[in-house]
Amino acid sequence: MIKVERLTVDLEEFHLCDISLSVSGGEFFVLMGPTGAGKTVLLEAIAGLIPSKSGRIIIGGRDVTRLPPEKRGISIVYQDYALFPHLTVLENILYGLHFHRVEKEEKQLRRRELVTQLNLGHLLHRFPGTLSGGELQRVALARALIVRPEVLLLDEPLSALDPAFREEIRDALRRLHERWGVTFIMVTHDFSDALSLAQRACVINDGRIEQTGDVADIFQRPTSRFVADFVGMKNCHPVVFRKTKAVIGGLEIETGREHERVHGYIAVRPEDVVISKNRFDSSMRNEFEGRIAGVVDRGFFYEVEILVSNMAFVSLVTKSALFDLGITEGVPVWIAFKATAIHVF
Amino acid sequence: MKTRELFFWVMLASAAVIMAFILLPIVQLLTAPSLPMLNETIRDREVLRSIWLSIYTAGCAALISFVFGTPLAYLLARTRFRGKGLIESVIDLPIVIPHPVVGIAILSVAGRNHWIGEILAALGVRIMGSVTGIVTVLTFVGIPFYINAAKEGFESVPVRLEKVSRSLGGSMLSTFFRITFPLAGRSVLVGAIMCLARAVSEFGAVVIVAYHPMIAPVMIYERFEAYGLKYSQPVAFWLVFICLVLFLALRLLTLYRKKGG
Numbered sequence: 001m002i003k004v005e006r007l008t009v010d011l012e013e014f015h016l017c018d019i020s021l022s023v024s025g026g027e028f029f030v031l032m033g034p035t036g037a038g039k040t041v042l043l044e045a046i047a048g049l050i051p052s053k054s055g056r057i058i059i060g061g062r063d064v065t066r067l068p069p070e071k072r073g074i075s076i077v078y079q080d081y082a083l084f085p086h087l088t089v090l091e092n093i094l095y096g097l098h099f100h101r102v103e104k105e106e107k108q109l110r111r112r113e114l115v116t117q118l119n120l121g122h123l124l125h126r127f128p129g130t131l132s133g134g135e136l137q138r139v140a141l142a143r144a145l146i147v148r149p150e151v152l153l154l155d156e157p158l159s160a161l162d163p164a165f166r167e168e169i170r171d172a173l174r175r176l177h178e179r180w181g182v183t184f185i186m187v188t189h190d191f192s193d194a195l196s197l198a199q200r201a202c203v204i205n206d207g208r209i210e211q212t213g214d215v216a217d218i219f220q221r222p223t224s225r226f227v228a229d230f231v232g233m234k235n236c237h238p239v240v241f242r243k244t245k246a247v248i249g250g251l252e253i254e255t256g257r258e259h260e261r262v263h264g265y266i267a268v269r270p271e272d273v274v275i276s277k278n279r280f281d282s283s284m285r286n287e288f289e290g291r292i293a294g295v296v297d298r299g300f301f302y303e304v305e306i307l308v309s310n311m312a313f314v315s316l317v318t319k320s321a322l323f324d325l326g327i328t329e330g331v332p333v334w335i336a337f338k339a340t341a342i343h344v345f
Numbered sequence: 346m347k348t349r350e351l352f353f354w355v356m357l358a359s360a361a362v363i364m365a366f367i368l369l370p371i372v373q374l375l376t377a378p379s380l381p382m383l384n385e386t387i388r389d390r391e392v393l394r395s396i397w398l399s400i401y402t403a404g405c406a407a408l409i410s411f412v413f414g415t416p417l418a419y420l421l422a423r424t425r426f427r428g429k430g431l432i433e434s435v436i437d438l439p440i441v442i443p444h445p446v447v448g449i450a451i452l453s454v455a456g457r458n459h460w461i462g463e464i465l466a467a468l469g470v471r472i473m474g475s476v477t478g479i480v481t482v483l484t485f486v487g488i489p490f491y492i493n494a495a496k497e498g499f500e501s502v503p504v505r506l507e508k509v510s511r512s513l514g515g516s517m518l519s520t521f522f523r524i525t526f527p528l529a530g531r532s533v534l535v536g537a538i539m540c541l542a543r544a545v546s547e548f549g550a551v552v553i554v555a556y557h558p559m560i561a562p563v564m565i566y567e568r569f570e571a572y573g574l575k576y577s578q579p580v581a582f583w584l585v586f587i588c589l590v591l592f593l594a595l596r597l598l599t600l601y602r603k604k605g606g
Contacts, residue, residue, distance in 0.1 A: 049508045069511040076512040082505040086527050098523075099514030147513055 001025045002151050002183060007045060007055035014041045015207045019055070023151075023200070028177050028184045030194040030215065033204035034230065039187040042204065043153045046185070047074050060150045070099065075144035079156040081136040083128035089139050090124040096147035114142040117179065118172060134165030138172060145180055154186040158193055171260075173197060191231050192343070195219065195265055203227050234314045236267040246344070250309050254285045256339030264344060272341035273315035275304065276334050277325055287336045288313075292329050295322070302327075306335050371585065378579040386579035392564065396584055399561040400591070402476060403544035406483035407537045410491035415533070418492045419521070422499035436493070439486050444549025451482055452554060478554045483544035491540035498532020499525060531599055538595045545588055 002023045009016040016038050023029040031039045044050045046057055048069035056065045064072045075096070083092050093114065097107055115121050118138040128136060137157055144152055157173070158166050174197060177184050188194060194201050194215050202212040203226075211218055211227045219231050239246035241259040246252075246266050253266065274280075280287055290308035302322050306313045313335055317327070325333070378386075386392050421433065439447060455472035456462045465472065472478040502525050510520040526533070548562040556563060561584040569577035 044508070047508075047512050049511065068516075069508070070514045070516055072512075074512055076509060078505055078509070080505070082503065082509045084506060084510075084524055084528075095510070095523075096513030096515075099516075099519065143509075143513070153512075 001058075001060060002046070002185070003056075003058040004042075004046065005056040005058070007042075007057065008053045009038075009041055009045050009050065010053045011041065011050065014038055016041055016045065017207045019204075019209055021202060021209070021212065023183060023185060025060075025183055026181050027200065028186070028198045030198035030201040031185065031187045031204060032189065032191065032194055032201055032230070033210075034189060037204045038207040039189075039204055040155050041207075043076070043155050043185065043187055046151070047076050047153055048072050049076075073150035074153055075147060075149040075151075076153045076155065077137075077140045077144045077157050079160050081128070081133075081140045081160075083136055083139055083143070085128050088125050088127055089120065089131070092128065092139055093120070093124075093142045093146055095143060100147050110146050110148070114146055117175065118142050132165070133161050134168050137161065137165070137169050141169075141172065141176060145176065145182065148180070149182060151183045151185060154184060156187050156189070158188065159190065170196060191219070192265070192267070203230060205230075234267070234270045235273065236265060237311060239264060239266050246342070248311055251288065251311060253342065254339050255342050255344055256285070259344065267343040268313070268337050268341055269343075270303065270314045270316045273306075273313055273335055273337050275306070275315050275317060275321075275325060275327070276336070279334055280336050282336070285339045286342075287334055289332065289334055292327055292331045292333060294329060295327060306333060308335065374578060375582055375585065378582050382579050383582060387583055391559075392561075392580050392583065395559045395561045395564040395580075396587060398476070398479075398558055399545055399584065400587070402479045402483055402560060403487070403541050405480045406487045406544040407491070407541040409480070409484045410488040410540045411533070411537050414488050414492045414536075415495055418495035418536075419499050419525070421492070422496045423504075436489050438489075440489050444486070444547065445553050447485055448482060448550040448553025451478075451485060451550070455481075472554065474555045474557055476555075476558060479551055479558070479560060482550045482554050483547055486547050486550060487540035487544040490543050491536040494536025494539055495529065495533050498529035498536070501532065502528045534595070534599050538592065538599070541595075542588075542592060545584075 002021075004019055004021040007016060007019040014036075019042060031042060033039050041050065045052050046059075048057075048064065048067060052065065056063060058064065059073055062073075083089075084095065087095065093111065094107075102110075115124070118141060120135075120138060120142060123131065123135060123139070128139070131139070141157075154173070158169055161169060170193065173184070173186075176182075177197075186193070186197065198215050200213060201215045201218055203210040203218060205226050210230075211223050218227060222231060237248050239248050239253070241247075241255075241262055241264060242252075244255055244258050246255050246259075246264075255266065279289075288308040290306040290313070292304060293307040293312065294305040296303040296305075298316075301316045301318055304315045304317055304322075304327060306315060315335060317325070327333070417436075421429065442450070452473065453459065454461050455465060455478070457466065462472075470477060472481060506524050506528070507520050510524045511517070515523065546562070548566065551560055552563055552566070559567070561580065565577045565580050565584065568580060
């Protein structure tokens with residue numbers, strides 16, 4: 001368990017004000033917020049890498065506020081991987097064991113387990129300079145977990161990665177969290193990361209906590225304007241995956257590929273949702289008949305809300321399109337979006 | 346296109362002038378002495394002793410700079426404080442002070458009418474006219490080069506790597522020796538070589554503090570004064586030759602390390 005009580009940090013460029021947090025043991029907790037909100041500062045303050053002005057930090061029942069980072073029982077993984085460039089992958093992974101008294105067999109066991117789980121076997125004798133982003137991040141994760149920390153701190157581990165690697169590392173994080181039973185605290189500015197990985201989260205803005213709670217709660221019931229804007233994701237629905245289809249209520253949405261999980265979320269950007277009066281004659285694979293539920297003037301374009309069997313979809317249209325289609329409340333229309341426009345998480 | 350080509354040729358021409366300016370005197374120096382004369386000079390025990398003393402004292406200066414300059418270089422690379430610029434200027438002072446003045450300054454501290462000089466005298470340490478004195482002077486003029494290079498080396502190591510090492514259980518000490526120092530190693534070595542090079546070439550400050558025992562530059566000066574150009578050239582040849590070989594070897598070592606790392 002980890003507890004932060006009224007923590008205040010005052011650095012030249014960044015500050016944290018009166019932060020209180022409680023994360024239970026083995027939880028996957030996410031710190032969200034825009035760039036410069038102080039997420040990384042909070043992470044580094046928990047790690048003891050930057051000094052705090054007042055407040056207490058308790059990790060696993062120990063007050064670590066005055067302890068140096070090496071005595072806190074934490075590991076940290078950075079966005080830019082921060083692998084030691086003069087050491088091989090294997091030496092990087094084993095680095096932390098120099099400072100921990102661990103039985104030889106136990107060392108071997110952890111090493112084998114991490115190398116298998118993160119699929120690093122073929123990379124062990126290479127230097128970090130020759131690896132791809134996804135590989136680097138897998139090595140960084142193995143290096144952080146081999147010391148079996150009380151808490152693993154992750155500073156935007158996904159944001160420097162290409163979409164393909166992102167998915168891979170996200171899956172790896174999910175698996176590692178399940179198997180190692182370590183508390184994960186992850187910083188992200190991406191809400192979909194939080195939804196797919198974490199149980200609870202908090203939103204930080206300008207050095208203060210705006211809201212703490214279940215991820216779904218923050219998403220559905222933001223308590224402040226800032227949080228509402230921050231999580232404001234349109235056309236986002238919880239779904240059940242069936243083969244390549246995502247099912248919501250009575251709707252079956254073709255996503256174009258199969259998914260390992262049963263439950264998840266899909267989202268479609270409003271500009272990818274096309275409206276027409278009649279059924280489309282195109283290659284778009286998702287078409288639904290619905291009814292206009294509302295039109296909001298957004299200046300350069302209009303935000304049109306369409307109800308499809310009680311699911312609300314939002315589409316953006318230009319003023320001329322609005323007139324051409326004769327869009328007003330209550331009019332029946334068809335909407336369509338490509339399978340490739342669907343964001344699954 | 347044509348103007349660009351002209352521009353290129355002008356650049357190339359001035360580069361060639363500079364290369365000639367540097368190389369001509371050195372080539373002339375190296376080719377002027379006849380072989381029998383060179384042979385005779387290298388058999389001269391006095392010459393050998395002075396060249397050895399030059400390299401030995403410069404090596405000591407580089408070693409002292411390494412041992413005492415490394416912590417300062419690390420501190421300067423990793424901390425920010427008010428007056429840091431002032432400290433950096435102080436470190437650069439030995440570079441800008443005229444060389445004989447350095448010698449005079451050191452003697453005025455190490456002399457009998459200063460308390461440090463008295464303590465040294467009581468301890469039996471002699472600065473004036475001794476190897477200790479030469480090493481002191483050479484360290485004084487060489488250490489800024491070492492500290493500046495090492496500082497740049499430490500600055501180039503990302504702080505994050507140290508943070509990760511600390512979080513994995515490494516103390517500040519083990520983090521320094523396992524991460525920071527190995528990664529800055531090449532800059533440290535280059536700094537030591539520059540310090541060594543600077544120390545070998547020092548004349549003005551040494552001649553004030555210790556005319557004897559004679560280091561090579563002083564001997565070359567003495568031969569020039571007493572017997573003229575022709576007699577100073579062979580000694581100069583051997584000093585330059587040995588130094589070139591030494592620096593080439595060290596340079597190759599750093600290149601090798603670069604590839605290895």
